Amino acid sequence: MPxxxxxxxxxxxxxxxxxxxxxxxxxxxRARGEEDGLQxxxxxxxxxxxxxxLFRGRLDAFINLAEKHxxxxxxxxxxxxxxxxxxxxxxxxxxxxxxxxxxxxxLETTETKLLAVASLLKLSQRPAHETxxxxx
Numbered sequence: 001m002p003x004x005x006x007x008x009x010x011x012x013x014x015x016x017x018x019x020x021x022x023x024x025x026x027x028x029x030r031a032r033g034e035e036d037g038l039q040x041x042x043x044x045x046x047x048x049x050x051x052x053x054l055f056r057g058r059l060d061a062f063i064n065l066a067e068k069h070x071x072x073x074x075x076x077x078x079x080x081x082x083x084x085x086x087x088x089x090x091x092x093x094x095x096x097x098x099x100x101x102x103x104x105x106x107l108e109t110t111e112t113k114l115l116a117v118a119s120l121l122k123l124s125q126r127p128a129h130e131t132x133x134x135x136x
Contacts, residue, residue: 048095048103048107051107052088052091052092052095052107055088055091055107055110055111055114056088058114059081059084059085059088059114062077062081062084062114062117062121063081065121066078066081072121073121074120074121077117077120077121080113080116080117081117083113084110084113084114084117087106087109087110087113088110090102090106090109091103091106091107091109091110094106095107
C-alpha cells in the first residue's frame with residue numbers, strides 16, 4: 001500500500017469511526033425504542049382494558065338493578081341505559097380496530113352516559129342513611 005493511501009486512511013479514520021459509532025448507536029436506539037414502545041403499549045393497553053371492564057361492570061350492575069327493581073329505575077334511566085350499551089359497544093369495536101382513532105372518544109361518551117344514568121337514579125345525591133337496600 002502506498003504511503004499516500006495509508007495517510008488518507010489515517011485522515012479518514014476519524015470520520016470512519018464517527019460514522020460507525022453513529023450507525024451502531026442508531027441500531028441500538030431503534031432496538032431500545034421498540035422495546036420501550038412495546039412496554040408502553042402494554043401498559044396503556046392494560047389501562048384501557050381496566051377502564052372498559054369498569055364500565056362493563058357498572059353497566060351490568062345497572063342492568064341487574066333495572067331487571068330486579070324496576071320501580072326504582074325510571075323510564076329515562078332505562079333509555080339512557082340503552083344508550084350506554086350502544087356507546088360501550090362502539091367503544092369496544094373502535095378500540096379493537098388499530099386503524100381507528102375514535103375508541104377513546106367513544107369511551108368518554110360511555111363514561112358520560114354512565115354518569116347520566118347514575119344521576120337519574122340519584123346515586124350520587126342520596127345520603128347514605130336514606131338509601132334503600134336492594135338485593136342483587
